[in-house]
Amino acid sequence: MSTKDDPKIAARLRGISKSFGDGESRIQVLKGIDLDVRSGDITMLVGPSGCGKTTLISIIAGTLAADEGELNVFGHDLRRMKASQITRFRARHIGFIFQAFNLIPTLTCEENVSVPLLIQGISASKAEKRAREVLEQVGLKERIHHRPSQLSGGQQQRVAIARALVHEPKLIICDEPTAALDAKNGHVIMELFENVARGQDRAVLIVTHDNRIFHHANRIASMDDGKVIEVHDVDAEHPPPDHLSVHERL
């Protein structure tokens, strides 16, 4: 069954495995991962450091190739696509928010946000116009000509979110989006993600250690030792289980 059969499924992973190294130094990082990421949901990947979360999102994003298993993203079998096709697919369908933001320090907010559109070949004037609209949506209308170094951590994170949303991708992958933020700013950012996921029917996949934001998730996939050990659907009646928070704190 592919994601085409169920339009709500943004990414479907079955039996995904990944190893690094050769011979005796070979380490199996992912061991047969099964996971569905749904559009309209915020899916969180949690687990201790070194459990394979980052490797998993790299594979879903198409920046790393899996060794085994099936990987279907919006009806595309990424494992059968050529590298150049995957690059174009990423440019069109996936938005990225990196833990370190990775905003280019010599560009203004407007220019940083317009990058995904420029990658797609859209003219600079159109890209910057669209970038200004999205920056306004994330509350940075007054900061469009500022450089990242002139912004606070929370503001930089919002610029990174604007950059991830500007080309209207269907899947947004976030790596520790609230790690560098205080509780108040983290809450504001998560409300933005909720709006993007539920209001605009996009899939948001978040890797996090931050148990303060677990209640914003629709699904929480808990990983350990290269496996997804449990998946919790979260709603008003089913809050995130306490042991996840304890686990994260540990």
Added chain:
Amino acid sequence: MLRLALKMLFGDSAKYLMLVAGIAVATFLMAQQTAVFCGLMSWTKSTLKNVPAPIWVVEERVDQVNETNPLLDTDVARVRSVSSVAWASPIYSGIQRVRLENGSFKVIQLIGIDANTLAGAPAKMLAGDLMKLRLPHSVIIDDLGVQRLARRRGDKVKLNDVFEINDQEARVVGIADAVTSFTGGPYVWTTYERALQYVPSQRKLLQAVICAPREGVSLDQAIADIRRETGLKAFANREAGLGDFLSQMRDEPTTNFNASTVWWYVKNTGIPISFGITVIVGLMVGIAVSCQTFYSFVLENMRHLGALKAMGTSNGTLCLMLITQAFTVGIIGYGIGLLGTAGFAFGALKNEQPPFYMPEFVPFAVLAVVLGICTLAALLGIWRVSRLEPAMVFRS
């Protein structure tokens, strides 16, 4: 994306300025040193420019105009007797010392020309009358001599001013435009007979015979006839081309006196080596500074380039960005370096030294070298970026 690449480059002002400075210094060293070398080489043949004649005839072992062996006075008649020669005149050319009115001495390049025909006289007079050279004690000096032969520093020699050559009076009756001599001293023209009076007595003083082919006879034919019939060495006095030097390199002696003179200096002095070393140093500075700085610029931007790659930028676009950055720096640095060279040239030409002559090919050759340096720098970056895994941006 190329605009972004340029913004990334210009935004890192320290690296950008370092890159531009590296290329500018390399361009300046390569262009300026090559031009000074070419200028120095052009000075070696300045006598041939200042004593214009289609053919120069010298003693058979002579290879360059500044080191001639004396001929017999009868050799002028022997050259005249060659059927393909229209006219021939004696030339004295040698370094002498002038005593100025204030008692100081200056070195000059004394030229003695035939008083009847005035063959070998300067081509362009700036002041005075060439015909007055036939008057007693008359000399013509070049524009450099106007300053060098003045009584005091800052003064200028005027017409009818007087100085001494070997205790004999020399009165300035004309000022000519001339190319500076290799020794750096001014040119002083007088008649051949008077030159022999100025010069300390020797058995043979004729340095060369200048002549022209008869109408309808080619220069090469006349040269061949003179060589065959007199046993003397006849050379054409025309601009040297690349072919002349290539034939010299193949050990096929040229009949072009300009090329033969320059080649003699290239082969027998350390001048090309010393200038060549500086040009190579310029090249090494360019390569070392530019490649190292650009590579470090790429390394510093690796996370951003990785992020761009993760967001869907193709390897081709990233390579194009790096090439744009490297070549932009190269062109700007080249422009500044060439501007510096032009500034140096302006000063050199105004003061008539140091020697400076930039053949047309030099700026193009230097540009090619600079673009080569930029290509090397870009390739280093491209090699690094092509090995970049986009997944690295997820690792903190």
